[in-house]
Amino acid sequence: MKKKTLIKSVICFSLVGVTAFGLNQMIKKQPDLTGKYLQNMVVSAVEPDNETLANQDYTVLVNAEHPLQKEYVPRNLVTVSYTEEKLTEVAAKQMSAMIRELEKEGYTILPLSGYRSYDRQQTLFDRKVFELMQTNKSLTKEEAEKKAAEFVEIPGTSEHQTGLAMDVALRDDEADPPMEESPEGKWLIDNAYRYGFIVRYPKTEDAKKDVSYEPWHLRYVGTELAEQLQKSGERLEEYKEKILS
Numbered sequence: 191m192k193k194k195t196l197i198k199s200v201i202c203f204s205l206v207g208v209t210a211f212g213l214n215q216m217i218k219k220q221p222d223l224t225g226k227y228l229q230n231m232v233v234s235a236v237e238p239d240n241e242t243l244a245n246q247d248y249t250v251l252v253n254a255e256h257p258l259q260k261e262y263v264p265r266n267l268v269t270v271s272y273t274e275e276k277l278t279e280v281a282a283k284q285m286s287a288m289i290r291e292l293e294k295e296g297y298t299i300l301p302l303s304g305y306r307s308y309d310r311q312q313t314l315f316d317r318k319v320f321e322l323m324q325t326n327k328s329l330t331k332e333e334a335e336k337k338a339a340e341f342v343e344i345p346g347t348s349e350h351q352t353g354l355a356m357d358v359a360l361r362d363d364e365a366d367p368p369m370e371e372s373p374e375g376k377w378l379i380d381n382a383y384r385y386g387f388i389v390r391y392p393k394t395e396d397a398k399k400d401v402s403y404e405p406w407h408l409r410y411v412g413t414e415l416a417e418q419l420q421k422s423g424e425r426l427e428e429y430k431e432k433i434l435s
């Protein structure tokens with residue numbers, strides 16, 4: 191999900207459900223996070239394939255150069271507090287725990303979009319292509335697809351298919367300061383690593399053009415690597431390139 195308009199439409203959709211339930215009633219008691227789950231973390235420099243992900247390589251790199259197979263579905267998807275959205279088990283527990291800590295600080299973030307199947311991503315992509323062709327009748331299908339890829343990730347290239355990525359939003363997005371300027375966004379940039387998440391991507395001065403700015407997109411990589419990246423300021427891509435070379 192790359193475009194704010196899209197995010198807003200998801201927010202509107204999600205808020206209906208959230209309001210109906212009442213936010214607080216949706217907080218479920220979660221078991222304490224213990225080392226039992228985190229010990230299973232495997233840090234390795236392998237390409238995303240079914241076996242790797244089935245073994246829960248939380249550091250897996252998925253992008254246009256490293257796409258996932260169409261068939262890949264994470265094994266252990268569970269629901270994150272506040273939402274029907276799912277992540278793989280450890281990531282879901284950590285996300286829920288992080289949301290609870292944010293609550294204690296007086297902040298609320300909404301988990302809007304977690305695991306997305308290849309087919310779901312295909313639907314989002316096709317919808318964007320259709321929308322672009324409707325607004326600009328002179329576009330060919332190929333041109334529209336190329337343009338659509340600037341807004342919506344091509345199926346197979348989205349981290350959401352790993353079950354390790356969650357898009358979050360502020361509770362009151364209409365009154366928004368941009369995510370990274372909000373207290374919640376700043377808190378996430380400073381603290382998400384403690385729960386094993388990295389923000390992909392905060393604005394930085396050396397930001398590469400080919401990396402989209404998505405301060406609402408949180409990716410679980412495990413607490414060990416998240417802390418390392420937080421300290422070094424490296425992106426996951428840079429870390430992976432280094433250990434693969």
Ligand SMILES: [Zn+2]
Pocket residue numbers: 191350355356357406407408
């Ligand atoms: Zn995302």
